[in-house]
Amino acid sequence: MEYSGYRQYIASASGAIMEMASSAATSVQTAASATYQNVTDSFQSHCASVAEKLMNYKYQDRSLLDTSPLFPDTLQPIYILGEKWSAKHDLEELKQIVQSRIWFTYRKDFPPIGSSECKSDQGWGCMLRCGQMLLASCLMDIHLSRSWRWTSESWDQPQYRNILKKFQDKKSAPYSIHQISLMGESVEKKPVGTWFGPNTVLQVLRKLTRMDPCNDLVIHVAMDNTLIVSEAKRASLIAGENGEEAKWRPLLLCVTLRLGLTEINPVYINGLKTCLSLPQTQGLLGGRPNHALYILGFVENEAIYLDPHVTQPYVELETWEGVSVLFRENEGQIIRNRAQRNERMSQDEEEVENDERQDDEGRSEGDEEGEPAPHKVARTSDSPRFRRTDSTGADLEIVESESLPQDEEISEQMNPETELGQQVEDDLEKQVELVEREDMTFHASRPGRISIDLLDPSLSLAFLCKTEEDFDNLCIALQDKLMSVEKTPLFEMVLERPAHMIFPQSPCDISVQPDESTGSDYEQIERKYDSEEEFEII
Numbered sequence: 001m002e003y004s005g006y007r008q009y010i011a012s013a014s015g016a017i018m019e020m021a022s023s024a025a026t027s028v029q030t031a032a033s034a035t036y037q038n039v040t041d042s043f044q045s046h047c048a049s050v051a052e053k054l055m056n057y058k059y060q061d062r063s064l065l066d067t068s069p070l071f072p073d074t075l076q077p078i079y080i081l082g083e084k085w086s087a088k089h090d091l092e093e094l095k096q097i098v099q100s101r102i103w104f105t106y107r108k109d110f111p112p113i114g115s116s117e118c119k120s121d122q123g124w125g126c127m128l129r130c131g132q133m134l135l136a137s138c139l140m141d142i143h144l145s146r147s148w149r150w151t152s153e154s155w156d157q158p159q160y161r162n163i164l165k166k167f168q169d170k171k172s173a174p175y176s177i178h179q180i181s182l183m184g185e186s187v188e189k190k191p192v193g194t195w196f197g198p199n200t201v202l203q204v205l206r207k208l209t210r211m212d213p214c215n216d217l218v219i220h221v222a223m224d225n226t227l228i229v230s231e232a233k234r235a236s237l238i239a240g241e242n243g244e245e246a247k248w249r250p251l252l253l254c255v256t257l258r259l260g261l262t263e264i265n266p267v268y269i270n271g272l273k274t275c276l277s278l279p280q281t282q283g284l285l286g287g288r289p290n291h292a293l294y295i296l297g298f299v300e301n302e303a304i305y306l307d308p309h310v311t312q313p314y315v316e317l318e319t320w321e322g323v324s325v326l327f328r329e330n331e332g333q334i335i336r337n338r339a340q341r342n343e344r345m346s347q348d349e350e351e352v353e354n355d356e357r358q359d360d361e362g363r364s365e366g367d368e369e370g371e372p373a374p375h376k377v378a379r380t381s382d383s384p385r386f387r388r389t390d391s392t393g394a395d396l397e398i399v400e401s402e403s404l405p406q407d408e409e410i411s412e413q414m415n416p417e418t419e420l421g422q423q424v425e426d427d428l429e430k431q432v433e434l435v436e437r438e439d440m441t442f443h444a445s446r447p448g449r450i451s452i453d454l455l456d457p458s459l460s461l462a463f464l465c466k467t468e469e470d471f472d473n474l475c476i477a478l479q480d481k482l483m484s485v486e487k488t489p490l491f492e493m494v495l496e497r498p499a500h501m502i503f504p505q506s507p508c509d510i511s512v513q514p515d516e517s518t519g520s521d522y523e524q525i526e527r528k529y530d531s532e533e534e535f536e537i538i
Contacts, residue, residue, distance in 0.1 A: 070095060070446050071299060079273075080297040080304065081137070081146070082281040087299065095446075100150040101296065102136040102164065103306050103444040104129040110169035110314040113178045114185075116192040121177050122311050124193050126292035128180050129308035130285050131201035132167050133294040135175060135209075137282055138252050138464045139163050139216055155439040156324050161317070164442065166212075168317050174212045180204050198285040198460040199223075199256045217250040217464075224501070225491040227255055229475055236471070251465045252282070253474075255491055260457035262289075269452050271490040273298055274481050275461050280474045286459030288450060295455075302449040315438045323431045330428060461490070 071078060071087050071094060078085045080097050087094075106129065108120035121128065140148065143159050154160050171178040181192045183204045190196065196204070199221070206219040220235040222228065236251040259268045275281060276298050287293035293305040465471035475493065483489050 076300050078299040079277045082279040098447045104132040105308045106311040126308045127196045130294040219252045222255045227493045248468045253463045255461045264457045267488045271486050280463040282462040282464045289456045304447050
């Protein structure tokens with residue numbers, strides 16, 4: 001009996017010990033897992049922070065550090081969006097033309113894109129931004145004209161502001177990075193944050209223009225290196241009502257091309273120059289391998305481009321409206337304040353120059369007479385000012401800074417009937433200056449240049465035909481200057497679709513609501529060439 005009781009005791013103790021050990025092991029495992037998870041999250045967060053800093057450094061705007069000439073010193077003409085210019089005589093005008101084009105770049109800290117939580121397109125949105133630049137260029141030519149030039153006050157022009165708002169980085173804007181990304185996810189099954197090729201971004205923009213209630217223009221994408229004239233015309237004509245003639249909508253005609261395997265075949269370079277010199281051209285979407293660019297024109301054998309690979313902060317364009325209203329109400333006051341400030345600065349500079357001149361004269365006279373030259377003291381804002389009592393400057397009256405009228409007093413004396421207080425005026429002026437700086441981020445200070453033979457062979461030509469006459473003239477020019485001249489034209493141009501090509505659904509019948517079938521109307525074509533090679537950022 002005693003032995004049996006001892007065995008039960010041992011068994012009971014062993015079970016308690018095992019249970020304690022198991023509980024301890026579970027506790028240790030839980031603690032270890034929690035610690036590991038915390039370390040992993042911290043490490044991942046640190047890596048993400050380091051990666052973001054590296055990307056921000058990589059995509060800084062370094063244009064101000066570039067001291068190279070804007071354009072080469074050459075007798076050859078420069079073509080920008082089909083217009084011919086001289087590198088010798090038109091440099092200032094060329095700078096204004098490039099700066100007047102809207103420049104879209106990477107942005108950060110904008111509202112998240114859908115469920116992806118992406119708040120920046122840094123590293124993946126270059127071709128999307130190039131597509132935005134192309135479309136914005138067309139809208140500028142339609143609503144502002146080709147001769148329009150950007151200035152620091154352009155932000156106050158409603159038409160210009162409305163164009164920018166169409167591309168604002170928020171889902172409500174019709175051509176925002178949000179809409180393009182989400183439509184690409186529906187059209188091409190590309191998740192948000194992946195790279196687009198030229199054809200993909202054009203097909204997405206074609207869909208989005210159909211959904212835009214403003215109906216500013218229509219996009220037609222010519223596939224398989226073939227432009228079918230009748231289909232392009234049919235896409236742009238709107239049937240008239242009550243027997244009226246069909247109306248023409250501005251047409252953005254895009255021709256997607258594949259001009260080689262890994263590099264552009266040299267036989268196509270002259271044809272590219274020909275297309276970029278036509279008056280209807282809107283440049284091309286392309287770039288060098290793994291680096292999308294918006295090509296504006298060319299000089300000699302170099303392409304001139306705008307580069308989206310600069311990361312800038314998100315800009316809230318809605319605030320411009322309120323500032324614009326206040327600016328218009330008080331524009332005269334702000335202009336007078338700036339003029340007064342500039343005049344005072346000029347007077348101060350002139351006074352300093354006169355002081356230095358008088359000091360130099362006094363020093364010279366002192367040297368001649370053997371007397372020590374007067375000691376010149378640098379004047380600060382707290383230093384006394386000197387007021388001359390005669391034109392010779394022999395007698396100087398010392399006037400303490402406190403006794404002189406300050407900026408606020410001068411402004412009050414000059415504007416005794418102003419409705420806003422001085423502080424409110426100053427705040428408004430600061431807001432105007434902030435908006436001007438924000439507007440500057442949409443305009444490049446200088447273009448880039450790249451050898452044409454270094455461009456990626458996957459690209460897309462773009463032409464804007466605001467009228468049917470423009471389209472007819474474009475077809476004539478392509479026939480006379482490209483098809484009839486080049487032994488190997490960039491693409492074919494036919495009046496009707498050849499029998500050997502499968503007839504797609506009419507682009508006018510596409511659904512404007514993105515769903516699982518979005519994009520099927522052009523995916524039914526069995527393509528001869530693939531012009532959708534990705535532009536990835538390494």
